[in-house]
Amino acid sequence: MEICILGATGLVGRELIPLLARAWPQANLHLFASRDQTLELGGRSYPVGAATRLEQDGAPRGDLAFVALDDTHSARYVPRLRELGYRVVDKSNTYRLNPEVPLVVAGVNDGIVDEQCTLVANPNCTTIPLMLAVAPLRQKFGLASLAVASYQAISGAGLATLDRFIANSLAGYAGDRLGTAFEATGYAGNTVPHNGKTDASGYSSEERKMMLESAKILGMPGLPFSAQCVRVPVAVGHYEQVWIEFEEATTVADIEAVLAGNHPFLRFLPGAEGAGLSARHCLQVRDEAFVGRVRSDLRDPDGRRFCLTVVADNLRLGAATNAVRIAARWFPVADPTLQVG
Numbered sequence: 083m084e085i086c087i088l089g090a091t092g093l094v095g096r097e098l099i100p101l102l103a104r105a106w107p108q109a110n111l112h113l114f115a116s117r118d119q120t121l122e123l124g125g126r127s128y129p130v131g132a133a134t135r136l137e138q139d140g141a142p143r144g145d146l147a148f149v150a151l152d153d154t155h156s157a158r159y160v161p162r163l164r165e166l167g168y169r170v171v172d173k174s175n176t177y178r179l180n181p182e183v184p185l186v187v188a189g190v191n192d193g194i195v196d197e198q199c200t201l202v203a204n205p206n207c208t209t210i211p212l213m214l215a216v217a218p219l220r221q222k223f224g225l226a227s228l229a230v231a232s233y234q235a236i237s238g239a240g241l242a243t244l245d246r247f248i249a250n251s252l253a254g255y256a257g258d259r260l261g262t263a264f265e266a267t268g269y270a271g272n273t274v275p276h277n278g279k280t281d282a283s284g285y286s287s288e289e290r291k292m293m294l295e296s297a298k299i300l301g302m303p304g305l306p307f308s309a310q311c312v313r314v315p316v317a318v319g320h321y322e323q324v325w326i327e328f329e330e331a332t333t334v335a336d337i338e339a340v341l342a343g344n345h346p347f348l349r350f351l352p353g354a355e356g357a358g359l360s361a362r363h364c365l366q367v368r369d370e371a372f373v374g375r376v377r378s379d380l381r382d383p384d385g386r387r388f389c390l391t392v393v394a395d396n397l398r399l400g401a402a403t404n405a406v407r408i409a410a411r412w413f414p415v416a417d418p419t420l421q422v423g
């Protein structure tokens with residue numbers, strides 16, 4: 083089996099390399115990024131080629147490609163990879179809302195990935211864990227509306243931004259415990275709106291992604307959903323507070339009973355105090371989403387509105403692991419924790 087990763091040197095690409103060794107240990111791996119280089123990872127050196135090599139005559143054909151590039155470069159390379167015979171899982175925003183392309187959360191709607199399908203879009207890193215928690219509740223109680231406030235880690239913005247954040251954080255607190263010299267709009271020492279590409283609706287692109295992708299995955303185009311996304315000064319781990327309204331009245335105990343059932347890649351943590359629910363905890367269990375803190379919404383007149391918390395590792399469960407589980411629909415994997423269905 084010939085597998086390639088485009089964007090292998092980035093944060094998501096680096097997570098894919100050990101996952102692919104778990105999933106398809108016999109596969110030949112071909113790594114690509116912006117230029118020819120060597121990637122040092124986990125005590126090994128990997129040769130990486132310039133992605134432009136794939137555009138040349140005689141470029142290697144293959145079976146499976148993971149694309150972890152920005153939107154512009156995804157749009158450039160995904161068609162070429164398909165021409166070369168690869169089945170592609172794309173992690174960018176480029177194809178997510180394209181009606182021709184399945185948008186898939188493994189464990190929720192991976193059944194739509196069949197042999198005919200050669201391109202699948204991987205949802206945003208907040209959408210994936212949210213859907214894993216919401217899907218079983220929707221099945222039991224019906225879904226009327228959602229509201230989410232996210233507290234998102236800096237690694238969601240890529241390697242260069244994460245490295246700059248770490249350097250600025252170390253410098254900004256040195257000798258100044260209030261961090262008075264931090265930039266008021268920067269990520270270091272700060273909490274800021276996720277405000278890229280805010281449009282006339284007043285919602286940022288990150289907020290629109292969560293709302294529109296969720297509606298597509300659930301097959302509920304009119305789903306009433308309001309998202310508020312924020313960046314917090316944490317390296318890895320996205321935290322989401324969810325207000326959920328069901329069609330049917332229910333109770334905290336019944337919701338907890340559903341979440342405690344056997345749902346793929348979802349771990350329920352009992353108790354309203356939220357023990358075990360933190361960005362740091364998800365770095366210990368990187369391939370599952372956590373859900374807990376189930377409470378009644380105190381504004382609720384009729385037993386249909388509740389609050390809960392969802393947390394996951396944005397680089398693994400929210401990106402690389404979901405992509406590998408999608409591809410496991412086409413190519414069965416050696417590691418059962420990565421297999422769907």
Ligand SMILES: NC(=O)c1ccc[n+]([C@@H]2O[C@H](COP(=O)([O-])OP(=O)(O)OC[C@H]3O[C@@H](n4cnc5c(N)ncnc54)[C@H](OP(=O)(O)O)[C@@H]3O)[C@@H](O)[C@H]2O)c1
Pocket residue numbers: 088089090091092093094095114115116117133149150151152153155173174175205206207237238239240241242396397400401
């Ligand atoms: N980070 C997350 O939590 C997360 C979660 C879900 C989805 N995503 C999505 O996944 C994608 C990758 O994100 P990331 O965080 O891994 O980004 P990243 O750390 O910034 O890595 C970007 C990758 O793109 C490569 N690249 C840059 N310019 C290129 C060019 N001209 N030709 C070919 N390759 C080029 C880089 O290679 P060089 O090292 O050679 O520059 C690097 O491998 C993005 O679409 C992002 O939105 C990210």
